[in-house]
Amino acid sequence: MSVTDHARAPARRPRRLISNPMAKIAALPMIMTALVIFIGCSLWTVVHSFTKSKLLPSTQFVGFDQYERLWGTRRWLASVENIAIYGVVALVFSLVLGFVIAALMDQKVRAEGAFRTIILFPYSLSFIVTGLVWQWILNPDFGVQGIVRGWGWESFTFDPLHNPDTVLAAMLMAGLWQGTGLVAVILLAALRGVDEDIWKASRVDGVPAWKTYIFVVIPILRPAFMTATVLIATGIVKLYDLVVALTNGGPGIASEMPAKYVYDAMFNKQNLGQGFAASTMMLVSVLLILIPWAIFEFGGKKRG
């Protein structure tokens, strides 16, 4: 029995490889584009980060000079620190808030469609618009502070954008306002996919709702959480437009971010080498997150 199974197995495999040849030919341009643009350009960038490119790319290699300079720059160090803080807090808060909103919306609220639209609405805006909106809200003259002072509380002060200690919190507020809705909608869709009988079973078992969420539902939602995490994480790493629109890195360098460092190095300071080195660092950090995740996610399935 098992002998015939083994003998048959190799005969089946090649058939699967050449199945759908037309589909594979049709996908070829897309595959080539992906290979050339993503991998090719990434490699080109990495290679040129070891050169002393200035205004134009050069091929004069200088070893790790660019990286030494990069890690000796106060602005870059501040950017890394900022994105670490922003990233961790934004990730945690948008997952937690998004899940809470999704769980609340799952309680069969009335006018759910309207809620969903409202919650998803900020996501449809570009970060530039979000930045401008929040700049107004937080502006001392026109925003919250101005309004409260208008009510008669003359000494009220709320000006987070111009205080180095609070500017990141303000940026988080804007970022969460924009990004949480998407997380909530992704998780809501996944929550809807959870078999209603599981809820009934846990009620019959006498398990309180919060425990069911933690021990039963959240494990079921793991793939949705993964999707949401990847989406948020990529948004965080490339965070650029929100900074430009909201604070332009200020006050001082209190809200600088790596992507802005790259942009400024390449296009304002005519220092391509620095930009390449910084973007290589960003690439490396993304890979450091993605590769273990991919192994965990896709490697595990085959074995299971």
Place this chain on the structure above:
Amino acid sequence: MLDQTQTALDGISVSIRDLQLSFGAVNVLQDLNLDIAKGEFLVLLGASGCGKSTLLNCIAGLLEPTGGQIFIEGQNVTWAEPSERGIGMVFQSYALYPQMTVKGNLSFGLKNARVPKDEIERRVTRAAELLHLQPLLDRKPAALSGGQRQRVAIGRALVRDVDVFLFDEPLSNLDAKLRAELRVELKRLHQSLANTMIYVTHDQIEAMTLADRIAIMRGGVIQQLAQPLEIYNRPANLYVAGFIGAPPMNFIRGRIEGSEFVGPVRMPLTGYGWSEGPWTSGDTVFGIRPEHVKIGDDARHCACQTEVTIEVVEPMGADTLLWTRIGGDEFRIRLDGQTTIHEGQTLPIGFDIDCASLFDAQSEQRI
């Protein structure tokens, strides 16, 4: 008054009084009364959408009734939480906790209820033994077959050590062979545990084989509550008569004139087991099951005889189904074994009054 209720509940496991449930303007259950004896296997049978699951969910406490009361083991549980009612429930979709092992599934509720560890161990072991789950205890539900999953779901109800089991179409997602196996296993389980079981299904074979009593539901109302063979032999109304039995009962429309049924066939009514008076006149539906129709020589001795032309022959191996018409209405005949009868053949048939049913054409009730 209270005393009366109390004595009335002796020997009763689940008692449902004037239960009502509506979703908005839709009345799903209307003034439903039902007493289920201790240790009884009651099957709720009915077409899709008749309110079986709704009734079961009310008993479980997963739905709040709009009116009426529910007693379980003498306690008024109308407003109690599902976990406090002394019930265990098994669902059609298994509803296992997918990220937990079989053992985790069985013990999750108990751990949560702070049952001591060795007691949990004891109950899980016992359930695993009863349901042949020992080799599967460390697997996740995804690595189980449908039948194994449903056994785990039954086990999860079992470890709760409750008086009443509720099943909502537990076998519907299984293939026919497995369904038959698990049906027998359920019957054995009921015999060895002697718990009260309330079982929802729309499969009549399950209902007939498992039930001590069957409650046939339609539109949120119980049409007949009786033992399986009573329902088969003496259906309370046209709906039940048409619902139970496959293929369903044949109906012939006509009138009663004196001591005779007159329609496309004539049938003397002497010897009929009247439920309601002997009737001597009125519009009536005469019902006879396909398996009670005799053909050929056997038909000669019957009280009622006629001739039919066979339209379709359906051989099914163990039996054969013949399709014909009497008075324009479809008429089915079921023969044991195999036959040489062919389409277009004209055949004498006959049937006796003692296995027939008569229904009032107006009220559709058995007479």
